Amino acid sequence: MSVERRALSPGIEPISAEEARRLIRCGSGPELEALLARARAVREEVHGTEVSLCGITNAKSGRCSEDCGFCAQSAHFEDTGAPEYAMMSAREIADHARIAEAAGAREFSIVTSGTRLAREGELTELEKAVRIIREETTVEPCASLGLMRRPELERLKEAGLEHFHHNLETAKSHFANVCTTHTYEEQLETIRAAKDLGYKLCTGGILGMGETPEQRVELAETIRDLDVDCVPLNFLNPRPGTPMASAKAITPGECLAAVAVFRLMMPAAHIFVMGGREVNLGGCQDRIFDAGANGTMVGNYLTSAGTQPAEVVDMIHRHGLVVKPTRDAARWAFHGEAPRGEAGWNRRALEGEAPRQPKKPLPVMR
Numbered sequence: 001m002s003v004e005r006r007a008l009s010p011g012i013e014p015i016s017a018e019e020a021r022r023l024i025r026c027g028s029g030p031e032l033e034a035l036l037a038r039a040r041a042v043r044e045e046v047h048g049t050e051v052s053l054c055g056i057t058n059a060k061s062g063r064c065s066e067d068c069g070f071c072a073q074s075a076h077f078e079d080t081g082a083p084e085y086a087m088m089s090a091r092e093i094a095d096h097a098r099i100a101e102a103a104g105a106r107e108f109s110i111v112t113s114g115t116r117l118a119r120e121g122e123l124t125e126l127e128k129a130v131r132i133i134r135e136e137t138t139v140e141p142c143a144s145l146g147l148m149r150r151p152e153l154e155r156l157k158e159a160g161l162e163h164f165h166h167n168l169e170t171a172k173s174h175f176a177n178v179c180t181t182h183t184y185e186e187q188l189e190t191i192r193a194a195k196d197l198g199y200k201l202c203t204g205g206i207l208g209m210g211e212t213p214e215q216r217v218e219l220a221e222t223i224r225d226l227d228v229d230c231v232p233l234n235f236l237n238p239r240p241g242t243p244m245a246s247a248k249a250i251t252p253g254e255c256l257a258a259v260a261v262f263r264l265m266m267p268a269a270h271i272f273v274m275g276g277r278e279v280n281l282g283g284c285q286d287r288i289f290d291a292g293a294n295g296t297m298v299g300n301y302l303t304s305a306g307t308q309p310a311e312v313v314d315m316i317h318r319h320g321l322v323v324k325p326t327r328d329a330a331r332w333a334f335h336g337e338a339p340r341g342e343a344g345w346n347r348r349a350l351e352g353e354a355p356r357q358p359k360k361p362l363p364v365m366r
């Protein structure tokens with residue numbers, strides 16, 4: 001993901017966790033508007049008008065031995081409808097990166113299901129994919145591969161991987177309600193190993209999984225203390241067949257207040273609002289930028305449809321913002337407008353799901 005570290009202007013100080021616990025309760029009315037105005041001002045001051053787009057591909061889907069309660073790819077849950085397939089070839093992964101690049105992505109993440117990489121052949125294929133992506137595109141490759149050991153991370157770094165993604169999912173105090181088959185500490189070990197090797201880190205979570213607002217702040221504190229570069233925030237999109245299928249959604253105001261608090265606690269970090277924004281924010285999706293986000297996702301998610309690229313780019317332009325170019329902008333395959341129509345990558349992840357129709361955006365609320 002987009003990772004240049006930003007120096008903070010004088011006067012911009014991260015807020016304390018204590019203040020965050022008070023602000024995150026401002027989920028509606030004038031208090032919410034004041035919070036968003038503050039978060040937006042910090043985003044503008046530190047990150048300007050540029051919005052980074054990230055695309056992903058679900059390079060290996062389903063049959064996972066973990067029991068993360070939000071995830072359609074867990075083998076613990078039946079009839080989730082998630083597709084099952086083995087690791088894609090390096091060529092297919094790199095082709096997805098190329099299409100995502102043309103749709104405006106400057107970062108591209110290769111995501112695999114499972115606790116860890118299962119065999120040597122998977123790692124070799126990923127090394128190959130990273131090398132091809134580096135040769136043929138200008139996108140910055142990222143990977144999200146579950147728990148990782150240092151030698152695997154070293155090999156991928158050697159192949160040219162710069163970014164590593166691992167979500168903590170939720171606060172430590174809530175984690176046992178979400179997953180029982182691996183520990184929070186194991187996740188932290190993976191993140192620390194990647195950091196130790198000099199990876200740029202992308203670590204966030206999913207909000208709306210039954211946690212309290214205070215636990216959202218607890219997650220933010222942990223991420224702040226890890227000193228990561230990018231913070232992807234997702235909102236639960238309840239998947240049929242999972243234990244969270246009928247979880248009660250949090251309100252759009254709660255979503256926006258949480259994004260704003262993450263922004264104010266971590267002014268220099270790149271805050272991305274990713275999966276579940278369509279379902280949880282509906283016509284207020286545009287307001288993620290008011291809440292301080294300076295990045296979002298383009299194209300489909302792992303097992304659900306996302307917003308099509310042209311809609312995302314339009315949303316950015318409507319806010320007077322611009323899509324942030326890659327480091328090699330002269331060779332970037334995106335030329336200002338994303339293709340209309342269905343995104344041409346990561347379709348396999350959606351087998352069985354009807355494509356999402358682009359929603360007519362509601363007027364931006366100020």
Ligand code: SF4
Binds near residue numbers: 068073114146
């Ligand atoms: S989130 Fe990852 S580890 Fe957890 S069940 Fe899904 S694929 Fe497995």
